[in-house]
Amino acid sequence: MNDLVKRQARLQQLLLDSDTTTQAVRAGQMSGVEQEHNDAIYTTSSFVYGSAAEAAGRFGGSEPGNIYSRFTNPTVATFEKRMAALEGAERGVAASSGMAALSSIFFGHLQQGDHVVSSNSIFGSIVGLFDNIISKFGIQVTYVCPTDHEAWQAAMQSNTKMLFCESPSNPLAEVADIGYLAGLAHANNALLVVDNCFCTPALQNPLALGADIVMHSATKYIDGQGRCVGGIALGSEELMEPVHGFLRTAGTTMSPFNAWVFINGLETLALRMQAHCQSAMQVAQWLAQQPQVERVYYSGLTSHPQHQLAKRQQSYFGGVVSFDVAGDQDAAWRFVDHTQLLSITGNFGDAKSTITHPATTTHGRMTEEARAAAGISDSLLRVSVGLEHVDDIIADLQRGLDAV
Numbered sequence: 001m002n003d004l005v006k007r008q009a010r011l012q013q014l015l016l017d018s019d020t021t022t023q024a025v026r027a028g029q030m031s032g033v034e035q036e037h038n039d040a041i042y043t044t045s046s047f048v049y050g051s052a053a054e055a056a057g058r059f060g061g062s063e064p065g066n067i068y069s070r071f072t073n074p075t076v077a078t079f080e081k082r083m084a085a086l087e088g089a090e091r092g093v094a095a096s097s098g099m100a101a102l103s104s105i106f107f108g109h110l111q112q113g114d115h116v117v118s119s120n121s122i123f124g125s126i127v128g129l130f131d132n133i134i135s136k137f138g139i140q141v142t143y144v145c146p147t148d149h150e151a152w153q154a155a156m157q158s159n160t161k162m163l164f165c166e167s168p169s170n171p172l173a174e175v176a177d178i179g180y181l182a183g184l185a186h187a188n189n190a191l192l193v194v195d196n197c198f199c200t201p202a203l204q205n206p207l208a209l210g211a212d213i214v215m216h217s218a219t220k221y222i223d224g225q226g227r228c229v230g231g232i233a234l235g236s237e238e239l240m241e242p243v244h245g246f247l248r249t250a251g252t253t254m255s256p257f258n259a260w261v262f263i264n265g266l267e268t269l270a271l272r273m274q275a276h277c278q279s280a281m282q283v284a285q286w287l288a289q290q291p292q293v294e295r296v297y298y299s300g301l302t303s304h305p306q307h308q309l310a311k312r313q314q315s316y317f318g319g320v321v322s323f324d325v326a327g328d329q330d331a332a333w334r335f336v337d338h339t340q341l342l343s344i345t346g347n348f349g350d351a352k353s354t355i356t357h358p359a360t361t362t363h364g365r366m367t368e369e370a371r372a373a374a375g376i377s378d379s380l381l382r383v384s385v386g387l388e389h390v391d392d393i394i395a396d397l398q399r400g401l402d403a404v
């Protein structure tokens with residue numbers, strides 16, 4: 001081993017006991033012969049060997065190492081290791097999108113005849129995945145209100161293999177009790193899968209609260225600047241093996257370039273989240289005082305029904321604030337159209353503040369009844385509070401309000 005390899009190996013050992021802000025900058029860096037200070041992008045589809053025997057060993061699994069970038073890639077591995085450090089997971093499996101990570105979790109762990117209990121307050125495309133695709137394979141899903149413990153209990157069946165929730169939820173910021181759901185899942189030999197997009201590992205670690213698998217859409221805060229689509233599943237070696245097994249065969253793999261963007265995004269994650277959260281709190285408090293706003297959904301407000309639970313589970317309350325304007329869909333659309341600074345888009349977790357009308361965009365493919373059951377009204381707006389000065393963000397929201 002040369003000095004550089006030894007030094008890098010020592011650093012990775014040191015990082016095991018370091019703070020997560022330090023891990024976010026350093027964990028998972030390659031300990032090879034590379035001398036780059038920054039992480040390299042391995043844009044190679046396949047890898048070569050010194051001999052036929054070495055190739056056979058690699059393909060047969062007796063020798064560790066890369067074969068083909070649909071299976072593994074060094075840049076993607078750095079992203080997986082860094083995320084695993086931040087979530088306290090044994091292993092991460094990166095995927096081409098958040099939905100690809102979820103597909104890999106579901107197809108890796110479920111089979112015909114299985115049953116899933118899911119929160120009804122989840123990302124719209126996940127409802128589509130459950131109702132239109134997973135269902136075709138004989139896997140049934142029962143939806144429940146994420147905060148109603150009796151409903152979760154009542155939905156459990158002898159064939160329930162998985163519980164799924166997002167906390168805080170999108171867009172209504174409902175906070176699910178992760179410890180409680182983990183207990184319920186484990187008493188039934190089922191797995192608890194938690195979508196941690198809204199908090200990121202900087203604010204919440206579902207595995208430490210008892211969850212079995214945590215997933216992220218890296219597209220959001222992990223990138224942080226709205227450049228790439230990606231996702232990741234994290235958990236124990238044992239639970240990640242079937243997830244990776246699906247991914248390497250089905251090809252839901254993350255590209256090395258995207259992994260490199262996310263690795264760099266992670267280096268500033270803690271600082272960015274701090275700024276997003278502080279401004280979001282100010283925005284939520286300001287909105288709560290406006291007469292044209294009927295209700296604000298933000299777990300940081302003491303009026304939020306699960307504020308105490310959010311305080312226990314999360315180190316802070318996140319950067320997304322949703323609210324009902326007084327009026328109907330037209331009023332909500334007028335609000336959107338009269339903003340000037342905010343980007344009108346479905347994405348969130350960006351340095352740029354964004355505004356979304358969920359009922360006609362991100363949640364537009366749900367049936368009207370499903371939307372009503374999930375509490376997504378026609379007057380609901382979601383703001384992802386970015387890194388612009390908070391006074392400028394609030395001034396823009398005032399422009400929207402004046403038009404309601």
Ligand SMILES: *Cc1c(COP(=O)(O)O)cnc(C)c1O
Pocket residue numbers: 097098099100123125166170195197198216217218219220229230231
């Ligand atoms: C965006 C999102 C997803 C899906 O991720 P993609 O990267 O868009 O595939 C899943 N869950 C939540 C909460 C999201 O916001």
